[in-house]
Amino acid sequence: MKRIQIKELKNKIGEIVKIAGWVDVRRDHGKLIFIDLRDASGKAQMVVLPNYEEAHKVASAVRSEWVIEIEGEVKKRPDKMINPDLELGNIEIEVKAVKILNESKTPPFDLATDGYEVNEEVRLKYRYLDLRRERLQKNLRVRHNVIKFIRDYLSERDFMEVETPLLTKSTPEGARDFVVPSRLHPGKFYALPQSPQQYKQLLMVAGLEKYFQIAKCLRDEDTRGDRQAEFTQLDLEMSFTEQEDVLNLMEEMYTELVEKLYPDKKFTQKPWPRLDYGDVMKEYKTDRPDIRKDKSDKNELGFAWVVNFPLFEKEKNEKGHYAPSHHMFTSPKGVEELEPNLAKSFQHDLVLNGFEIAGGSIRIHNPHIQTKIFDLIGFSKEEKEYFKHMLEAFEYGVPPHGGIASGLDRLISILQNEPNIREVMAFPKTGDGRDLMMDAPADLDKKQLKELGLEVKKRKN
């Protein structure tokens, strides 16, 4: 007999079936034993009657989280025994045979709860158990659905997903890079990407016109509730586009996404307001305004655009130069007279309930303007060298282009009303960037270090 999933049981009343899964809980009444069996698709109640002697004997031995296989008849429950609180509360399986596929130790914490009460350290160490929780299973499922929606939506609109390298080059400014030593070039290092920014712009030079990627990004900075060293963003870029096109695409996509996947949610304002950066700073004292009317309403989504950013930060940096407000490829408005203190840019941020969930811009596509920006930022000759491939590429017919990158962990955690993006990631790290399950980061053995031409000079401990 072929094993079926628990969700299929409701159409199998009267049939003999084989199912398999984890014991959620066993309620032993002596002669009568109930087992709630759980698989990836759901839960259902098994009844083991004393007249199936062998099955009864095995059933009385099983414990929570054991993996078992069951053969039995799917039955409608007697009216009085229907549990209206459970999805499959009107059926149960009368067990004819139980097979133990694997025993389990008692889990280090209760898997039946939402898990918020359990110490984070223990949860992360036993993440594979933590993930058995209904809440986290749901979060991962929703995450999959969100990403699938985005992939379908953009694919239907002629976007192409392109993978960009993880092994790339460290760049000046920006976040701290994670670096990877090169074995073939001892003493040299790759950097893991903070975002595919340069690659996606180069894909525009390559003539792709519409690119997107569900991209892993890595930044070696301290974490927060809405920040992990390793995270996922929807990265997209378009050629022959204006800021309005980028805003409209995102707004239509996310609106449709919410309406389809979260029919109970409502928008504070639709279409989303497009707020002037200056006004936002005055009114909200932050560039991430929370426009919701009722912040306690779990179903309210306050999406808002922030536009018309200054091109540079107000204060000059320690080198006496201007730091870009967004990044150095952001196109200024009114390029003829570039007055650093006043210049505005084609930057756009998307905020949701007070969190920044996307940021992007129309990019510079004129090499002379790009050079000028580098000068204003105060790049040294060496720093300019880092970007020579960009300036060089821009000599070969760059289309006007722009795009956006949206943090999916943040988006999904807000949609799921989760207080921390860890709750929507399968294997997140601790606050100080460790993986407690794998015990990473870890030492390298001497042979590896030697091959890489590396020597570890001093250790903290």
Place this chain on the structure above:
RNA sequence: GCAGCCGUAGUGUAGUCCGGUUAACACGUCUCCCUGUCACGGAGAAGAUCGUGGGUUCAAAUCCCAUCGGCUGCGCCA
């Protein structure tokens, strides 16, 4: 780098301010009983280096010092 909060059976907490018998409670675990439970029920049992090290004291989970770990926030995050 800085600040705040936290660390007590497997899990969650109480006890700490104001030191004093056997460290308490709930859940879980184990044994026995139980034919309609679904937060099953009943009877019983086991389970704690009180994060670690040092100090004060007749006496430390409790006071002092140091240290380790966790969470949250600030810095940082083009």
